[in-house]
Amino acid sequence: MSDIGSSALDGPASRRRWIGVAVVCIGVMMSFVNVSSTISALSFIQEDLHISGPTLIWVSSAFPLVMVSLLMSAGTFGELYGRRRTYFAGVVLVGIGSLIAFLAGNAGVLITGQAVMGVGAAAAMPTGLSIVSNTFPDQHERVRAIGVWASTAGIGLAVGPLISGALLDTFSWHSAYLINVVLALVGAVLVPVFIDEGKHPSRRLDPVGVVLGTVTAAALAFAIIEGGSRGFATAPSIAAYVLLAVSLPAFVAVELRHRDPMLDLRLFRSPSYTAIQLAAGSAMFGFVGIALLAILYLQRVAHLDALSTGVHMLPWMLSYVVVSAVAARVVRALGFAATLTAGLVLMGVGSLALLRVGVVDGYDAMWPAILSLGIGSALLVGPSTAAAVNSVSSLQAGMASATVNTFRQFGSMLGVSVLGTLVTTQFPQNLTRDLAGAGLGPGVARDIVDAASQGTGLEVSAALRPLLDQAVPEAFTNALHLGFAVGGVALLVAAIPTAIFVRQR
Numbered sequence: 001m002s003d004i005g006s007s008a009l010d011g012p013a014s015r016r017r018w019i020g021v022a023v024v025c026i027g028v029m030m031s032f033v034n035v036s037s038t039i040s041a042l043s044f045i046q047e048d049l050h051i052s053g054p055t056l057i058w059v060s061s062a063f064p065l066v067m068v069s070l071l072m073s074a075g076t077f078g079e080l081y082g083r084r085r086t087y088f089a090g091v092v093l094v095g096i097g098s099l100i101a102f103l104a105g106n107a108g109v110l111i112t113g114q115a116v117m118g119v120g121a122a123a124a125m126p127t128g129l130s131i132v133s134n135t136f137p138d139q140h141e142r143v144r145a146i147g148v149w150a151s152t153a154g155i156g157l158a159v160g161p162l163i164s165g166a167l168l169d170t171f172s173w174h175s176a177y178l179i180n181v182v183l184a185l186v187g188a189v190l191v192p193v194f195i196d197e198g199k200h201p202s203r204r205l206d207p208v209g210v211v212l213g214t215v216t217a218a219a220l221a222f223a224i225i226e227g228g229s230r231g232f233a234t235a236p237s238i239a240a241y242v243l244l245a246v247s248l249p250a251f252v253a254v255e256l257r258h259r260d261p262m263l264d265l266r267l268f269r270s271p272s273y274t275a276i277q278l279a280a281g282s283a284m285f286g287f288v289g290i291a292l293l294a295i296l297y298l299q300r301v302a303h304l305d306a307l308s309t310g311v312h313m314l315p316w317m318l319s320y321v322v323v324s325a326v327a328a329r330v331v332r333a334l335g336f337a338a339t340l341t342a343g344l345v346l347m348g349v350g351s352l353a354l355l356r357v358g359v360v361d362g363y364d365a366m367w368p369a370i371l372s373l374g375i376g377s378a379l380l381v382g383p384s385t386a387a388a389v390n391s392v393s394s395l396q397a398g399m400a401s402a403t404v405n406t407f408r409q410f411g412s413m414l415g416v417s418v419l420g421t422l423v424t425t426q427f428p429q430n431l432t433r434d435l436a437g438a439g440l441g442p443g444v445a446r447d448i449v450d451a452a453s454q455g456t457g458l459e460v461s462a463a464l465r466p467l468l469d470q471a472v473p474e475a476f477t478n479a480l481h482l483g484f485a486v487g488g489v490a491l492l493v494a495a496i497p498t499a500i501f502v503r504q505r
Contacts, residue, residue: 020195023147031067031308041306059110078123082199083127090127097116099177129149129385143390161313169306215243223237225417227421241340271497273388275497276340277407280407281407286415289418289487294316313370315371323440328386351369434471434474435489
């Protein structure tokens, strides 16, 4: 019996199966709603709770850190103990974490809520994809179903800023977390009705691999987040590198010798499989990282509120959803290699096109670029996931889904960490140079740069106000240009091995 209803291809059973796909989509939507809603609410959270910049970073980073650390092991538990059971637990945990965040009165409780949501998302994301993969034995139909599943990421990113923006403009930041509480209640009711239980017929627990894999992923994720917030040469970052240097070789050695490993590393002997994982990670690197920079431009340069920012990002998110709906047909016509390569090129070109965005009237130059980014990401996110799952046997679908989700989440963190760090370090340098060129003394310039970097107000004379009104947005826009350039070049470079090595199955 399949995971979602009957295996019948027509009639009520088929409709029930596709309703089941929609239910599975709730899990991925909840994850991206949390990401986008949290980003929209960060300034409100900092103002209300009076928390420092590094602590604020952990408010947004606790969720991806926990999720990426547990993705592989959670996917394994779903194969061993039941996909429906694991997915149901994941949806409920995301709801509980959202409720904790809603009730939070300080940063510690809010970070705890984000961590609980991360545990739930780690269970729901790979298990949900495994459910979809095991339900559709026909590869073309599977690609279409996975495309539907993946398109909900864009819906979550689009809905999050719009709904949370409307809530933030009316209520406190706590209200942004009610979205997932409602989704969790809906999911908890529908999962037992439309999703049947399913397990791997012969999978065995790999306890040492689970522990080492979790430690390795956590060390790498922590190093990325800590490096982006405080610097890659700090003591905590170095400690994470040391732990990674020990755990990674041990994990590889254990998995290569285990008869039923949590992660079959022999799959990476295939250049095609490896290139597909690279494409999946690169897709989310651009999807989340460049979107964050675009949102920063709209909020800090164009000075839009949360709701207006979400509306201005709609060309990206709507084009993503629309093209995702036909991405399976594109794959069927062109093949995986051409589709993935085209997606990377479109995203890379779109990111480089954002270099035309200026301080004044920037959106006229912005919307064609984000439209290209939306179309490109739609040709990448779903098809790369489908390509990874289709590259293995149906019995390895759960492992492949957990692996591709892990690569995607690491790509997301790298996008935020690398591109965000470039902007936050380049902005004060740009502003310092511009203020020095305008003849300001080092002491006054330093106070202005510190205030602008931390987002705090600074009283200045009326004579200086016109200079700052011009210098600050110009310095920040130029810093964003560096991030757009690095992101665009990285995506275009990733297109090369994708075009060369990805093969069709």
